[in-house]
Amino acid sequence: MQSPNENHTVNNKARYGIFFAPHDDSPLGVYGATVLRRKATSTNEWVNPLIPISFENTPVWRACIERPAHYGFHATINAPFELHDQHSTEELFDDIRAFCKQQQPLLLTNIAPRLTHRYDALAFDDQPADIKNFAATCATRFEKYRAPLTAADTKRRQKKALSASQIKHLQTYGYPYVFDDFNFHMTLSGTMPDDDNGFLRWLGVLFWEMVPETPRLDRLSVFKQEDRKSAFTRIADFPFSAN
Numbered sequence: 380m381q382s383p384n385e386n387h388t389v390n391n392k393a394r395y396g397i398f399f400a401p402h403d404d405s406p407l408g409v410y411g412a413t414v415l416r417r418k419a420t421s422t423n424e425w426v427n428p429l430i431p432i433s434f435e436n437t438p439v440w441r442a443c444i445e446r447p448a449h450y451g452f453h454a455t456i457n458a459p460f461e462l463h464d465q466h467s468t469e470e471l472f473d474d475i476r477a478f479c480k481q482q483q484p485l486l487l488t489n490i491a492p493r494l495t496h497r498y499d500a501l502a503f504d505d506q507p508a509d510i511k512n513f514a515a516t517c518a519t520r521f522e523k524y525r526a527p528l529t530a531a532d533t534k535r536r537q538k539k540a541l542s543a544s545q546i547k548h549l550q551t552y553g554y555p556y557v558f559d560d561f562n563f564h565m566t567l568s569g570t571m572p573d574d575d576n577g578f579l580r581w582l583g584v585l586f587w588e589m590v591p592e593t594p595r596l597d598r599l600s601v602f603k604q605e606d607r608k609s610a611f612t613r614i615a616d617f618p619f620s621a622n
Contacts, residue, residue, distance in 0.1 A: 391606040395468070397457035397475065397521055399565075400600040400613055407594040410586060411452030414567050415444050419451025419602065419613040431588050434581045443499070443578055446569040450611045451602060454501075454565045456517045458554035459604060459611075460525035471524045475599055475617050478520060482619040484597035485509050492567060492582035499568035499579050501586070510563050510596065517599075518557045528553045 401408035403418055412418045413430055434440050462468065485507075493502045503510075528536070528549075536549055545555035556562060567582055601615040 392461045393606070394459040394461055394604045395471070395524075396453075396455065396459040396602040396604075396611065397517060398453035398455055398600050398602055398613075399596050399598065400451065400453040400602070400616075401594065402598070402616070405594075406590045406592070408452070410589045411565065411567075413585065413589065414582065415448040415452050416440075417448045417451065417610075419453065419600075419611065421612070430585075432581070432585050434578065436576050439576045439578065443568040443571070443575075447566040448610075450566070451613060452565060453600070453602065453613075454563055454596075455556075456514055456599060457521050457525075458556075459602075460553060463524055463526045466524050471521070472601065472615055472617075474521065474524075475601065475615075478517075479599055479617040480620050482513075483621045484595040484619055485513060487563075487594045487596055490565075490594065492579060492586050494571065494579055495562075495564060497570045498566060499571060499575075499582055501565040501567065503563065506563055511559075511561055513596070514561045514563065515558050518552055518561075522552060525553055 400419060401411065403409070403412065403420060462471065487501075487503075487510075488507065489505075490501050490503055492499055493504070495502050532553075533549070536553075536555060537546075539555075541549065541555050542560070544558075545560050548557045548560060549555045568578065571578070598616055598618040600613050600617070602611040603614045604611045
C-alpha cells in the first residue's frame with residue numbers, strides 16, 4: 380500500500396514510530412480495522428471484517444482511507460524517526476517496556492469522530508491534561524533514540540505553516556506537534572472535501588455501535604516502515620502493567 384504524495388527520494392532507511400494502537404481484538408481496534416480496512420499487523424489491503432453498518436459508496440470510502448490506512452490505525456505519541464546509530468532496536472524496546480510497566484491506563488473520555496484540520500479523526504473537543512502530559516513525558520524520554528532529521532525531512536515537515544513554538548519543536552524534537560502543540564487523534568481519513576457523502580456521519584454511527592464503552596490508552600506500540608514506499612506495520616506491543 381503506497382501513501383499518496385509521499386516523497387520517496389528522501390532515503391531508504393527504516394523508520395520507527397511510537398504510537399498508541401489498541402489491541403486488534405478490542406472494540407476500538409476492531410473499529411479502526413473496519414474503517415481503514417486494514418490491520419496494522421498485516422500489509423494486506425482492504426480486509427473485510429464484519430461491518431454492522433456499512434458505508435455503501437465504496438469508491439468514496441477507498442479514497443477517504445487511502446492515506447491513514449498506509450500508516451495503520453493509531454495515535455502518534457513519538458512521530459516516525461530513523462533510529463540513532465548509537466542505539467539499537469533492542470535498547471529502544473527495553474526502554475519502552477520498562478516505561479510501560481510503570482504506567483496505568485488512561486481513559487479516552489469523550490473521544491469521538493470529528494472533522495479536525497480538514498480530515499476526520501477520533502479526537503477530543505477538550506483534550507484531557509493527563510493525555511497531553513503522558514505524551515510530553517514520552518517526547519522527552521524516547522528522544523535519544525531519534526536520529527537527527529535529514530534536510531529533506533525537515534523541508535517536508537515545514538511544508539505546512541508552523542508557529543514559532545512548532546518550529547522550535549521541529550528543531551529540537553524532529554516534530555512540530557509536541558507539548559502544548561500536541562493534539563491526540565486517531566486519523567480516519569485523508570483531506571476531506573466539503574461534501575463528504577455522509578462519511579463523517581457514518582464514522583460516528585459506527586463508533587457508537589462498535590465502541591459502547593469509553594476506550595483506554597493502555598499500551599504503546601512500535602510501528603516500522605521499512606522504506607518510504609512501504610506501509611507501516613506494528614511490530615511490538617507494550618501493555619501498561621502498573622499495579
